[in-house]
Amino acid sequence: MLTLQNLTYVHPNKDLLFDNLNITINKQEKIALIGNNGIGKSTLLRIMAGILAPTSGTVKTDSKPYYIPQHFGQYNELSVAAALRIDDKLRALRAILNGDVTEKNMTLLDDDWTIEERCQEALRYWDLAGLDLFQRMDKLSGGQKTKVFLAGIIIHEPEIVLLDEPSNHLDATSRIALYNYIESTNETLIVVSHDRTLLNLLPEVFELSKKGITAYGGNYEFYVTQKAVEANAFSEDLKSKEKALRKAKDVERESIERQQKLDARGKKKQEKAGLPTISMNTLRNNAEKSTAKTKDVHAEKVSSISDELNQLRKEMPDKDKMKIGFDDSALHIGKVLITAGDINYDYGSRPLWQQPLSFQIISGDRIAIKGTNGSGKTTLIRIILGELQPTSGTIQRADSSSIYIDQDYSLIDNKRTVYEQAESFNTGHLQEHEVKSKLTHFLFTKKYWDKPCSALSGGEKMRLILCCLTIKNTAPDVIILDEPTNNLDIQNIEILTAAINEYIGTIIVVSHDAYFLEQIGISREIAVATIES
Structure with missing residues (x-):
């Protein structure tokens, strides 16, 4: 089980990334964590992995998660074994097998006598058979680096696995191997990915947004359907609010025009009646106050609806605000x-x-x-x-x-x-x-x-x-x-x-x-x- 309680993270520059997140992920659950770039998905994974400390709140896990990062350039100076954090253990095993049975080597090995066999099994699964574990990471392609860290799952045998964009740089064959692993594993998975094929293999979607975390009880296709329902409801709210604003402005205009006509008629009657100047001034002031009051009432209503509409427009998804308007090629189709x-x-x-x-x-x-x-x-x-x-x-x-x-x-x-x-x-x-x-x-x-x-x-x-x-x-x-x-x-x-x-x-x-x-x-x-x- 992995639990986040009241989790908040503030960047060193004082920008708030997310606030008061609460999540419980049970044993063997498989979760897709999605959200726009910059919303904090990778940061949240690093906090779950214990690599980064939250500003406030707690992370509780039954076992240490295994974390696969998105970028691998930071490991270029290391050997494959060092990047996988098994170099000391492998050296200790080889030293012991060569007769150097010291307390230090036995402590480093920690009775993990199958470490080398697991490494070979893991490398074979990810089509890296024959890879030298002590060669530098910078000699590998992007896809090979990804597969090295995926191989670490078999090597470390974790109960919780955190994957950040694991299909990046993988070719079609390696993606199929990844998809097979995700479908067959009994480990707890939290996966950040933009790969929709992969996301559809995960039975739950958590969306991280400025509003916090929202859970959707289905795979990515289910999430898309639910978001479409939300978008339609949002669109109807937007249309309704725009209609209400137009109506409020019409009512405001009509009320002011009606009041002005009443004031004009009253003034004519007063002039015909030959009222004293002081009485005329009093009546005129009263009329002006009445007109001003009418204006204020309607202006306040229009302003309130306008504010609500602007707030709705701010909440509109960015992609719906875009106007693409691509031109077509000038060549005729079929040339x-x-x-x-x-x-x-x-x-x-x-x-x-x-x-x-x-x-x-x-x-x-x-x-x-x-x-x-x-x-x-x-x-x-x-x-x-x-x-x-x-x-x-x-x-x-x-x-x-x-x-x-x-x-x-x-x-x-x-x-x-x-x-x-x-x-x-x-x-x-x-x-x-x-x-x-x-x-x-x-x-x-x-x-x-x-x-x-x-x-x-x-x-x-x-x-x-x-x-x-x-x-x-x-x-x-x-x-x-x-x-x-x-x-x-x-x-x-x-x-x-x-x-x-x-x-x-x-x-x-x-x-x-x-x-x-x-x-x-x-x-x-x-x-x-x-x-x-």
């Missing part, structure tokens, strides 16, 4: 853009792919490039873009424009401010206020305009690229995306999905996210496989 015949690419004297590739790309296609990590997907993209030429076979390219959005968001110049980045795409000579209006539509409000792009998160950079594409005078004919959902939260994936689905043009995408590929309507794939050593 042949690329024809490749038996192409391959040599590294040294050796071809990259097992089988030469033959394919056509036609305007309007939605294509996924599939292959394991290191199979040459990025090389194929560079050939499609014309940056590389195949060393064998033929390729023909029609005139077309393309945008390549890589994993590092290289289209963004980190030295520029957000406004300067947007302005660099302003080929249609929009006015400054029009560019800033576009930025606002993509949730880059005034406080962002002078912010350096280097300070943006991955999700923000992706949103800024989408904004820049709407500012550009002509839409690209082809948009190529390389692992676009890596490092994006669910909200930004939904924004990206909506943008792609609005765009009429050619999409080529490299992604291991099957759910995302389904959502954007991928119709066919190009599979690549390297020649095995």
Whole structure:
């Protein structure tokens, strides 16, 4: 069991991240923890793991959780065994087996005589057989680093496992191994992920938001359905409040006009009656007071409804505030853009792919490039873009424009401010206020305009690229995306999905996210496989 009581965390800069959280997760429960980037999911996992202390409140666990972090660069200087915190134990075992049976070595080993067998079993399961446990982490790919920490589950045999974006950098085969583990394990799991396929394997969803934590008694699809119900109710509340505001303003106007007409009639009657000046002044003052009182009553009601409406609009989900407005490609659907015949690419004297590739790309296609990590997907993209030429076979390219959005968001110049980045795409000579209006539509409000792009998160950079594409005078004919959902939260994936689905043009995408590929309507794939050593 894992229990959080009255948990509060305040950043060192005094910003409140979350306040008074209360959660109980029972033994063998499997929980998805979701929420927008920056809301505190990773921080909460680190507090659960005992790595970070809360500002106030308590964490109670029956056993020490095993924590798999999202980023692995911090371990680059360590060996694989040191990153897994088993290096001392392995050295002690090997020393003992070589006859160095000291008290220190026996204490370090702590009777864990099967540690080496568990390591080999774990590495085999995660397709890392033969990996040297004492080699440095910086020699491994991102996917291998992820699998090293996943292997630690078998090695450490924990009862509680905390996973932060575990499917990041994993290829399709490794994702299936992860999904099988999640379905079959009896350990208590708390998983932070944007991988919707993975989230659907977890029977409960906890959403962390500015309001706290809300539990949904079902998987991610159930959560989406419940959120849609909430969104519809919210939309109806918004429409009702907008209608009430219009009605209140109409009533205010009509009441003031009616009062003014009554005052005018009364004044005419008083003048006809020939009342003394002092009496006329008294009646006029009374009329003015009555009109002012009427105005105040209605103004207060209008102000109250207006405040409630503004509060509702503030609570509107960010993705619903966005206006994407993608232009379409100027190319007619069905034009042949690329024809490749038996192409391959040599590294040294050796071809990259097992089988030469033959394919056509036609305007309007939605294509996924599939292959394991290191199979040459990025090389194929560079050939499609014309940056590389195949060393064998033929390729023909029609005139077309393309945008390549890589994993590092290289289209963004980190030295520029957000406004300067947007302005660099302003080929249609929009006015400054029009560019800033576009930025606002993509949730880059005034406080962002002078912010350096280097300070943006991955999700923000992706949103800024989408904004820049709407500012550009002509839409690209082809948009190529390389692992676009890596490092994006669910909200930004939904924004990206909506943008792609609005765009009429050619999409080529490299992604291991099957759910995302389904959502954007991928119709066919190009599979690549390297020649095995």
